[in-house]
Amino acid sequence: MDFESVRDKVVIVTGGGSGIGKAIAVNYGRHGMKVVCADINSSKGEETVDLINENGGESVFCHTDVGDSESIERLVKSATERFGRLDGIVNNAGIGLGGFPLHEYSIAECENILSLNLKSVFSAMKFASEAILKSGSDGGFIINIASVAGLVPQSGQSLYTATKHGVVGITKSAAIEYAPHNLTVNAICPGYIMTPIFGNAPKEAMQYFSSCCPAGRMGTPEDCANLALFLASDMARYISGASIPVDGALSAGARNLMQWKK
Numbered sequence: 001m002d003f004e005s006v007r008d009k010v011v012i013v014t015g016g017g018s019g020i021g022k023a024i025a026v027n028y029g030r031h032g033m034k035v036v037c038a039d040i041n042s043s044k045g046e047e048t049v050d051l052i053n054e055n056g057g058e059s060v061f062c063h064t065d066v067g068d069s070e071s072i073e074r075l076v077k078s079a080t081e082r083f084g085r086l087d088g089i090v091n092n093a094g095i096g097l098g099g100f101p102l103h104e105y106s107i108a109e110c111e112n113i114l115s116l117n118l119k120s121v122f123s124a125m126k127f128a129s130e131a132i133l134k135s136g137s138d139g140g141f142i143i144n145i146a147s148v149a150g151l152v153p154q155s156g157q158s159l160y161t162a163t164k165h166g167v168v169g170i171t172k173s174a175a176i177e178y179a180p181h182n183l184t185v186n187a188i189c190p191g192y193i194m195t196p197i198f199g200n201a202p203k204e205a206m207q208y209f210s211s212c213c214p215a216g217r218m219g220t221p222e223d224c225a226n227l228a229l230f231l232a233s234d235m236a237r238y239i240s241g242a243s244i245p246v247d248g249a250l251s252a253g254a255r256n257l258m259q260w261k262k
């Protein structure tokens with residue numbers, strides 16, 4: 001595969017200080033993209049930037065709270081001021097929330113996750129799409145990090161599921177709007193990916209995540225970063241409005257009883 005077409009594209013990656021966002025930012029930097037790493041955690045974000053720059057790439061950090069629309073507007077402005085243009089954005093920052101039936105979640109939890117996982121994506125798409133179109137990019141792209149929970153609802157995750165279905169919906173709608181303007185809009189839907197988002201989840205829960213996946217393992221952040229690189233490249237210019245699982249077949253359907261040996 002030839003990823004030369006991504007060289008010198010200017011991209012923002014939100015939540016670039018950890019997990020999936022970090023892997024995407026590092027992969028972009030390795031392929032010659034100019035990476036604006038945005039995160040609420042300055043030390044983690046700076047670590048990613050240092051890693052990219054130490055390996056010959058070009059990256060800057062921008063402290064950002066995606067829960068604050070003005071902070072996102074400042075992020076887009078500073079990216080275009082620093083590099084003179086914007087070609088793409090990866091809306092990755094978000095939080096997990098699970099383990100309880102719907103009635104046990106509070107209104108405050110609902111407002112918080114809607115703000116961090118959905119309103120944030122709208123705000124970032126709004127400001128970034130304007131900047132990408134103004135830049136006259138002929139390889140413009142928006143990638144939203146949704147989840148398999150945006151495709152297949154999961155019990156115990158009513159609020160998280162609602163936000164990720166929202167991300168898949170806004171991705172499709174915007175893809176139709178921007179297709180005539182050569183700006184692609186896609187979602188990546190990770191399954192269970194080994195990152196700090198699981199916090200101190202008990203060992204049994206982590207074992208369950210591996211065993212319920214047909215691939216028999218959790219994914220790595222790099223599994224998602226590979227797709228993000230492809231979607232940013234000119235090889236994916238005719239792919240838009242897609243929500244693509246990276247989940248070891250987790251969302252493909254239910255398993256049944258079967259004995260089969262190679």
Ligand SMILES: NC(=O)c1ccc[n+]([C@@H]2O[C@H](COP(=O)([O-])OP(=O)(O)OC[C@H]3O[C@@H](n4cnc5c(N)ncnc54)[C@H](O)[C@@H]3O)[C@@H](O)[C@H]2O)c1
Nearest residue numbers: 015017018019020040065066093094147190192193195197
């Ligand atoms: N890990 C998984 O299994 C999985 C599965 C499906 C979807 N996802 C999605 O992938 C995305 C990244 O998840 P991850 O597992 O890499 O998580 P992570 O916790 O490793 O990283 C999230 C990053 O976002 C940053 N962040 C959090 N709140 C922020 C805010 N308000 N403003 C700016 N930055 C903020 C954090 O500081 C951190 O660097 C999320 O949207 C998550 O919902 C993850």
